[in-house]
Amino acid sequence: MKLGFLVDLNLCMGCKGCEVACKVENEVPLSSWRLRVKYIDIGTFPDTSRSFTPLRCNHCENAPCERICPVSALHYLENGIVNVDSARCIGCAGCMMACPYGAIYMDPETNTADKCTYCAHRIESGMMPACVVVCPVQANIFGDVDDDTSHISQYIMEHQGAVQVRKPEKHTNPKHFYVGGGNQTLNPLAHQRLEGYNLFNNVTHLEHVGDPHHGVIDRFLAPFTSHEHLDNKSFMDFDNKAHESHEEEGGH
């Protein structure tokens, strides 16, 4: 069994439902993403088009992150998923240097490397990844690429010649495919990134979110200090008592 992913970019409409579902399912902290949808505008007015490209871990057959990890925190599961054991990770960031797809991030709450696992915990229970379930146009197709009868295998067969992977020259054998992609969408060097230019400007981050152990000394002190307010649930249990209630402010 070799689990793989295919995104039909012709169907994707950039709703970011997958991005949100992933964050909720995996409790991904603010300022971090296991899956993100990138918008790219192609052409010049009036001949322009906008493309949407969901980007996640490629679960490579020949994964550079697995090879460079000094403690096997990144490891293969039998179904081909490249999984992360955050309890073992030492936070050296070698995997972030090795991954050609920029799919790995340092979790600011656990101070360990993290990434998309194709929702390995859901798959173990016989469920589909959260991003697949939530996609309103079924642009995300997931399944066993070793099984010729699976939906993903048949989709690949039907679209022969149009199926692409990112950076094939890296010889990582990604198990994440795209249909309807082009050089501009899949090659990060083929599009411009203008600094400070975004559809939504002034994206701000909450002050209390981020790497609480960012300081060098803090990293060493972290095991001895309380972590109870550093998990995702901390967003839910902020102290209301310090503020006036919603009703008192005149709300409904």
Add this chain to the structure above:
Amino acid sequence: MVEHGIHATQAVVTLDVALPGIIWGWMITLNMWAKSVGTGVILVGAFLLYRHKKEEMPNLRWMMPLISFIFLNIFLLFTLTDLHQPYRMINIFLHPHWTSAITVGAWMASLFTGLITLMMVIGFFDAHPDVRKHGACAKAAREHSGLYEKIFPFVVFLAVPVTLYTAIIMAESSARELWQAPTEVMQMMWAALLAGSAGLIFISESWSKESRKDLALVLAIATFFSFMMYMGEYFFSFKSSEAEATLAYVHAGGEYNAEFWFGMVLGFIIPFFLAVSNMKSDNKTLLRFAAILALIGLYLVKDVWLKIPQMLPLS
């Protein structure tokens, strides 16, 4: 590429989340720089001991492992400090993954540091017979003085892979096209010889002229070939579009252009001429100045080379 140059296919990212910036920063630069000194003094010291009599370099036997020990510990300290989970460093020894150059390097560097510590203790107590005359450690060290010469060849042999394994880590970082194994390996080796000769220059005050001349020779050769390696990369790394895009950060107008050229001039060009002139007429002050410049320049260049590939968006 023509498809990028025409308006109809211009592509601009209009919505994306912030990408992480530089992950491996100054601590890794300092780590590599300190390791170059730590292994370099052993390699250059071995070369000097092969070429000259011990009596010509009276303090080398104990100062060489001492310098190496200090810089190896700086290297190990910053390796540990750069980890986001420093206490889990132990996992490298408890759960080693041998395909990783980080693992292999950590084991080798630990063994190397252990042997250097042993040499330092023996060398120090041999050179200072009045220190702790009745101390158990000092007594044991003096009794096993011959061990120094026995382990020295293994230490010299081990210094080579300890110098080079970082190049393999960088080569395993397949997202960073600039860090290719063959060039990185050579750069690391030249850096070690440069840093090693520069480190030993500071303790060469009482040495013979001939041995100091050899130090200047090693420094001159190392700075020359380091410069040539970087220039080769700077001008001719056009085999991959990623490497080309990375080098734009050091080319004219690039964000790291000034730091790169400061490093080249301070670290390689000036020390080369100073070292060459020192081979003709012995001038200890100038040679020390060359060593200081070489060490500063080496740090700057290593810093640039480490950071620029991380500036490139990967997705």
